[in-house]
Amino acid sequence: MKHTVQIVLQSKEEGIGRLVGVFRRRGYQIESLLMTMDQTEYMRIIVTVTCNQLALQQLLQHIDKLIDVVTVEVADDHVTSAEIYIPAHQSA
């Protein structure tokens, strides 16, 4: 199933590379990726991937383990497609 994952990351240049690295290394194909700098301190990233529920849970754990990830959550209900929706950042 297609899932949308929303990640808030501390804004360091390395952060996005580290995050994308998790997808590649653990074998998840990124279908779309959208990144916005909300404030100077944080960036918000919305990624869609297709995987089963178990793989999704594993992915969330791997992302959460990254030191510069502030929050990670499944946003399937709020976001149907990352390509068309850029949510505003409320509070990190």
Add this chain to the structure above:
Amino acid sequence: MQLSGSEMIVKCLLEQNVDIIFGYPGGANLPLYDALYDAPIRHVLTVHEQGAAHAADGYARSSGKVGVCIATSGPGATNLVTGLATAFMDSSPVVAITGQVATTLFGQDSFQEVDVIGVTMPITKHNFLVKDISELAETVRKAFHIAGSGRPGPVLIDVPRDIMLARSEFTAAICTNGKIPAKERSAQPSFQDTVMAAVEVIHRAKQPVMLVGGGMKAGDTWKEVKKLAETLRIPVVSTLMGLGAFPAKHPCFLGLTGMHGHKTANWTVSEADVILAVGTRFSDRVTSDCSKYAIGKTIIHLDVDSTEVNKNIPAEIVVIGDLQRTLLAMNAAFLNRPTVDFSYWWERIASWQKDFFVKYNTNSLNAPWIMQHMSGNTLGQSVIWVTDVGQHQMWAAQHLQIDLPRNWISSGGLGTMGFGVPAAIGAQFACPDKRTVLVVGDGGFKMTGMELYTAINAELPIIIVIINNQALGLVRQLQREFCRQRYTESNLANFDFAGFAHICGALAATANTSAEFSSAFAQALQSERAFVIVANIAREDLVEPMVSPGQPINQFVR
């Protein structure tokens, strides 16, 4: 107080109670070396940066403290890579500080510029590029905290040369270890309930086994595990990384399990109805075919890292968090429960032990006998056993009697040949009161054996036992079993290891018989200088048991 970046790094290392660092200088970290000139920190110059990284790792594994290594930019930094990857795979806390070209030269393929952040991203727990002097001190503090907390691991800090030279205000901090708030984790809501569920499952088990891994190194976890095993009287098996976590001579202990595990240990796991896994990640070396491993079993998995559960083997009951805390809770829960009778299970285990008993001959010098001899002759002494990678490592894991989790140092996850000599140096520095004995192959010794020079310079009394089979033994064994004995590039010419040791300034002896080995080992134990024993064994000797590839772990090639 106004300080330069380099001076700040030194101050921060002192805050963390660092008294020794392993490293190698160069252009980009020259300012740091200048600051080290009169700093009260011992710097050990290794022969190669890989040696510095492995030494820091060996230091960390033997002491539980964070090991520190430094290197210059470019080739210095890339030479650390194997060492960092080794530490990462085995969850060892190391902080690496690399020099980098000045920020003004960034991105221009400047001399000795390598994107070390990019290179080390997948092999570090975290890494930092410091681009602003005002962030330097806090970054170093964070790096130590990240390396040592939770599931430990290596952290790299890349510091450009101009940041090392810049001056800024420095505010001292007391050792912040543990003070930087860890990332908020949603604590398992039902900790107590889950523990009780685990206790219930074990209580109802007929044939349970406890599987311990490298996570047992954390704190005093091993004491709780011993208590639990003794209360329940259940058998305990260990992964390569978990050796030493359970006393080798304990009646509940069945030894190593996995690819080259003891047959009794592997049969016990195969026939078990419940596996209580403590601080282990069910690697493919432990499970062989993971789709068959857990059939018909209930798995209880305790680990500090949530990404490790349900990764290779699905678990029915999962407790995430500090292992010592989890085991304390389990021990408390078992206190007021009636004991369960596992005597039928123990009878089966005893029959395997009888069937699979092997006595090693002393007619020709062989590695299993060497391991048993060394253990037998160091009883009551505190010895750190270090290995390299290959057949000798498996013989050591099977036959040495290791008594404490930090007395066993071996590259498990990455299986890095060349780890042994520098890791033994790091361990001997960390634990001057213990004796460090390294077991290494003739192939692996050649990879980093030049670090013997480092050991001699530092007057370290390490004992190096080269198991010389004139072969890349483990590769040759695979070729024998699976390549129709076509020994492509696995037979080695002989080499005068004793002569090499002498030239480096070490003492050396060569043993062709068990009598010669006994006398050499006795001499080595008396020696205050590094001592190399070249133990010549037959090229044909094989590591047994060996699980058939892709088969359940109780099916053996031999």
